[in-house]
Amino acid sequence: MGPRVVFDLARARAIGLSADEIAIFRRLRTPHRIQDFVSAMPVNFEADGDTCHSVRTALRKNVCHCIEGAFIAACSLMLHGERALLLDFQAEGDDDHVVALFKRDGHWGAISKSNSIWLRWRDPVYRTTRELAMSYFHEYIKHDEKSLRRISARPFNIGTYDPAYWITSAQGCWDMAGQIDSAPHVALIAKPQRRHLRTRDALELKGAKVKQFRRA
Numbered sequence: 001m002g003p004r005v006v007f008d009l010a011r012a013r014a015i016g017l018s019a020d021e022i023a024i025f026r027r028l029r030t031p032h033r034i035q036d037f038v039s040a041m042p043v044n045f046e047a048d049g050d051t052c053h054s055v056r057t058a059l060r061k062n063v064c065h066c067i068e069g070a071f072i073a074a075c076s077l078m079l080h081g082e083r084a085l086l087l088d089f090q091a092e093g094d095d096d097h098v099v100a101l102f103k104r105d106g107h108w109g110a111i112s113k114s115n116s117i118w119l120r121w122r123d124p125v126y127r128t129t130r131e132l133a134m135s136y137f138h139e140y141i142k143h144d145e146k147s148l149r150r151i152s153a154r155p156f157n158i159g160t161y162d163p164a165y166w167i168t169s170a171q172g173c174w175d176m177a178g179q180i181d182s183a184p185h186v187a188l189i190a191k192p193q194r195r196h197l198r199t200r201d202a203l204e205l206k207g208a209k210v211k212q213f214r215r216a
Helices: 009-015 019-027 031-040 055-061 066-079 129-137 174-182 191-196 202-207
Strands: 085-091 097-104 107-111 122-126 148-152 185-187
Touching (some): 009 019, 019 031, 019 055, 019 066, 031 066, 031 107, 055 066, 066 085, 066 097, 066 107, 085 129, 097 122, 097 129, 122 129
Antiparallel strands (some): 085 097, 085 148, 097 107, 107 122, 148 185
16 A cells, blocks of 8 residues: 555645646656656757756756656655655666655655666565666666666655755756765675676667657
C-alpha cells in the first residue's frame, strides 16, 4: 500500500508556486502519474547549450532531461507527503543520470526521464538503492560498453534544500546539480570486474536506436 495521498497546498503556496503550477502538481498524485507526466514531456536537447532547469523553467518551456525530470518528480512527491529523494548515477566517459526515488511496502522504485527504453521507470521491488541501481547496470551504455560506475552513497534528500535552488529559480540550477554530484558516492563494481564486462551485441545496438523523441 502507498501512503495516504494529501496535497500540501500550504507548502505549495509557501514555495511560491503559481495557480497553474499547483493545478499540475495536484494531478500528479502517484508515482505512476508522475512518470507518465515526465515521460510525455518533450526531451530537452539543449539546443542552445547545457541546461539545468528548475522545476518552474522546465514546466514553462515544456522540456526536460533526466535531472530536470527528477526535480519535477521529487517536487511532486514532496507536495503529496513523501520525501523528495534522488539517486545520482556517475558513469565513466558518459553522462550522469539522476532518478527520483520512492518507496512502497519497504521497497525502492524510481521515476526516471530518459529518451530511450533503457534508463526509465523501475517498479518498487528493490530492497536497497544499490539493488535498484544494479537493475540499470546492463542498460547503462556508452557506444557499446557498459559505463556505470558509481551511485549516491545514500538517497539525496533534495527536499531539505531551499526551493529557490531547484523549484522556482529563474536561473540555471547548477549549484544544486553540484551538490548532488559532490555528495558521497560508492562504487558499483570493483576495478578487476571491469575486464569481464561484455560489450553490447548487434541486436542491443539496434535496440538502442529506438528513441521516444527526435531532434527537430
